[in-house]
Amino acid sequence: MNLLTRTFSRAGQQFVEFAVHLARICQLCAQTLVWIFIGPLRGKKIRWHLTFIQIVRIGVNSVPITGIIIFCVGLIIAMQSAYQLERFGATIYVADLVGVSMTRELGPLITAIVIAGRSGSAIAAEIGTMKVAEEIDALKTMAMNPLGYLVVPRTLAMLIVLPCLTILADMLGILGGMTLAVVNLKIPFIAYFNQTASAILMKDFLTGLVKSFFFAIIISQIGVYQGFSVSGGAEGVGKSTTASVVSSIFLIILADLLFTMLFYSTL
Amino acid sequence: MQEPIISIRDLHTRYGNREVLKGINLDIYPYETLVILGRSGCGKSTLLRHLIGLNKPSQGDILIKNKNLVTASEQERDNILKNLGMLFQGSALFNSMTVGENVALPLKEHTPQPDSTIKIMTRIKLGLVGLAGFENFMPSELSGGMKKRAALARALAMDPEILFCDEPSAGLDPIVAAGIDHLVLKLKKAFKMTIVVVTHELESVFLIADRIALMHQGEFLFVGTKQEMKASDNPFVRQFLERRPDDDEVDKDKYLKSLVGTL
Numbered sequence: 001m002n003l004l005t006r007t008f009s010r011a012g013q014q015f016v017e018f019a020v021h022l023a024r025i026c027q028l029c030a031q032t033l034v035w036i037f038i039g040p041l042r043g044k045k046i047r048w049h050l051t052f053i054q055i056v057r058i059g060v061n062s063v064p065i066t067g068i069i070i071f072c073v074g075l076i077i078a079m080q081s082a083y084q085l086e087r088f089g090a091t092i093y094v095a096d097l098v099g100v101s102m103t104r105e106l107g108p109l110i111t112a113i114v115i116a117g118r119s120g121s122a123i124a125a126e127i128g129t130m131k132v133a134e135e136i137d138a139l140k141t142m143a144m145n146p147l148g149y150l151v152v153p154r155t156l157a158m159l160i161v162l163p164c165l166t167i168l169a170d171m172l173g174i175l176g177g178m179t180l181a182v183v184n185l186k187i188p189f190i191a192y193f194n195q196t197a198s199a200i201l202m203k204d205f206l207t208g209l210v211k212s213f214f215f216a217i218i219i220s221q222i223g224v225y226q227g228f229s230v231s232g233g234a235e236g237v238g239k240s241t242t243a244s245v246v247s248s249i250f251l252i253i254l255a256d257l258l259f260t261m262l263f264y265s266t267l
Numbered sequence: 268m269q270e271p272i273i274s275i276r277d278l279h280t281r282y283g284n285r286e287v288l289k290g291i292n293l294d295i296y297p298y299e300t301l302v303i304l305g306r307s308g309c310g311k312s313t314l315l316r317h318l319i320g321l322n323k324p325s326q327g328d329i330l331i332k333n334k335n336l337v338t339a340s341e342q343e344r345d346n347i348l349k350n351l352g353m354l355f356q357g358s359a360l361f362n363s364m365t366v367g368e369n370v371a372l373p374l375k376e377h378t379p380q381p382d383s384t385i386k387i388m389t390r391i392k393l394g395l396v397g398l399a400g401f402e403n404f405m406p407s408e409l410s411g412g413m414k415k416r417a418a419l420a421r422a423l424a425m426d427p428e429i430l431f432c433d434e435p436s437a438g439l440d441p442i443v444a445a446g447i448d449h450l451v452l453k454l455k456k457a458f459k460m461t462i463v464v465v466t467h468e469l470e471s472v473f474l475i476a477d478r479i480a481l482m483h484q485g486e487f488l489f490v491g492t493k494q495e496m497k498a499s500d501n502p503f504v505r506q507f508l509e510r511r512p513d514d515d516e517v518d519k520d521k522y523l524k525s526l527v528g529t530l
Contacts, residue, residue: 134359
């Protein structure tokens, strides 16, 4: 009985903690989005030079690693599907499979996971270290809102960069599939290209892009939130960084599931 | 009587059930250097965080130039804060920026000056604290004392009327610490500034203070000049000045209970 009560009370406690975190993240997210979209009308500045720095850090510097990973994923998907389709002599449909799965699903998802691991954690670590070193307090005492100075540039950069990276990833993933098809399956380049072009519809591409916007919000807000909730020195920074990656990947997958369900039933 | 520039009225702070500040009243007058003295954990850092608007008290008012910091809106609070400078214990320089960019940041944010003017102002401030020529250094390339100086330059960037210092000489060797104390004295003479220093280092207190406020367990036990403090016969003031440790009386039963716990 004692064990049972303890188990339930612990589960309840964790649920309450989770709910509190979620509520705070939603609040932060709302404040940030209000600042980005309504703030400029009310005289709040958007610091474009800081946003630009973040675009370079989050986006431009991630192009090589994202590109290589998604190219490999394209190759893998092409190989796995060719293995099945060869039995029906329908290897040309590799193009359909790779094209549709890249644009609808894997392009946005893999990009988001790579960026969550690479840049979401960096956001959490940077803000966390700033908090530990009293830099956030220093900003506040200089009458500068950390939301406008730290959160908005990072969120805005993520919102700009992630869809761009996703488009790039879509293309490189398809290129990966195409490489395998041309080199290994001996499908002519032009045949593969035409097959891909006829397979992908605008809505496939757009649903992937819509997802990437939401992933951008998840990654940036979780990173920032974990950074601000750091306490207790270097160890706290490490914990928050890890938590930011784990929880953003979890939420990305969850959001992906929701969107895929939505698009599957309506589009 | 002069009107106080900072007026703290009946300030209470509670963390859960623990009362950290128990109804503090204090007036700080223009152009004086007030040192808030106390042992670690007595609530002096908490008080300082209230004074610079980082935390909100549970109850009470803080008037800075007759404007209430506690009830101020975001905009009003920012306007009050622009007149304050704060030197943090750990310097709190932005590590991703050079020393010059650190000092220039508040100027860039809050003044319409062109970059060339800001550059000159930055150099003036750095020269003032003895760091001329260091504007392109990163904070990580500076020693502890130099970081404090750079942080002081940043705190002075906006020509504040009130300067707050949290443990300005903590963690520095005696010579560098004395250097910081003398720098504060020099700045006080050069600019007409009200300076509020939080510390527990007695040597620097008697050097820089006009008035001293001694805090103990969330209350002010003593507020007065250096001479008054030296002449005070309050037992805690005496203990503090004579650097006597607490008498540790051990209650045997309590000690045993604490070891055994609730077994």
